Amino acid sequence: MDYFDSLVLGIIQGLTEFLPVSSSGHLELGKIVLGDKLVPKESMLFTVLLHFATALSTIVIFRKDIKDIFLDLIKLNCNSNTQFTFKIIISMIPAVAVGIFFEDFLESLFSNNLLLVGAMLILTALLLILADIKTNNNKNIKTHSALIIGISQAIAILPGISRSGATISTAVLLGIDKTKAARFSFIMVIPLIFGKIIKDLLGGELTYDHNQFIMLMIGFLAAFISGLLACTWMIHLVKNSKLKYFAFYCAIVGFFTVVYCLI
Numbered sequence: 001m002d003y004f005d006s007l008v009l010g011i012i013q014g015l016t017e018f019l020p021v022s023s024s025g026h027l028e029l030g031k032i033v034l035g036d037k038l039v040p041k042e043s044m045l046f047t048v049l050l051h052f053a054t055a056l057s058t059i060v061i062f063r064k065d066i067k068d069i070f071l072d073l074i075k076l077n078c079n080s081n082t083q084f085t086f087k088i089i090i091s092m093i094p095a096v097a098v099g100i101f102f103e104d105f106l107e108s109l110f111s112n113n114l115l116l117v118g119a120m121l122i123l124t125a126l127l128l129i130l131a132d133i134k135t136n137n138n139k140n141i142k143t144h145s146a147l148i149i150g151i152s153q154a155i156a157i158l159p160g161i162s163r164s165g166a167t168i169s170t171a172v173l174l175g176i177d178k179t180k181a182a183r184f185s186f187i188m189v190i191p192l193i194f195g196k197i198i199k200d201l202l203g204g205e206l207t208y209d210h211n212q213f214i215m216l217m218i219g220f221l222a223a224f225i226s227g228l229l230a231c232t233w234m235i236h237l238v239k240n241s242k243l244k245y246f247a248f249y250c251a252i253v254g255f256f257t258v259v260y261c262l263i
Helices: 003-018 023-034 040-061 063-074 080-101 103-109 114-133 143-155 163-173 178-188 190-203 210-239 244-262
Strands: none
Touching (some): 040 063, 080 143, 080 178, 080 190, 143 178, 163 210, 178 210
16 A cells, blocks of 8 residues: 555545445445555554544534533533433443454455445445435434434444434434434544444554555545535535435445445
């Protein structure tokens, strides 16, 4: 992997983490197209760093919301922010459980499994179409809704299913306001990303070569900057019911990926 590959994969991660087209699926496709020459542990470090970059871009976009939440938690205020935090914790439970009990199985799926990626992209397209045509979205996020959205997030660990697409679509199909659905979807993943990074660091699973520093930084900055743009854009798209365009894209890419694997 050279500097150009790192730049391209960083942009792919930054855009697809927020746009509902599956970041994990597109990273796998991108690595195959570009020719991923990193060994598995080095590739894992690169992937973790890209996710860290997009988590930071989320924090920047929602910095005011996150600041207010932390201040109210510190002051032990019982208000909408502390209730929001409780719902975030509830939404994390399914993904944490899947990560703990099925980690080895999940890692085996992220190994040039293009057929699965294609099939899950088609499933993502279906979810986006259903969410886009849903009307009467004026509900708030309840505790049970947070759990259901969390289950969608856990399922979206599979390569090819868009995490943002799955969680936002699920929330919208539950009748939740689209802007609130997007906000909840993007904030709910932040603790999981940082939790995974800490776990990998403590577990010694990440291999670092100082010769790759510039390559890693290029990927990080590309993911961070493109993530800022994509997150802002996605909030606007969800609010204006324009998810169908991404549904068409996912369906087309998924279809040709499946055909390619079968042929």
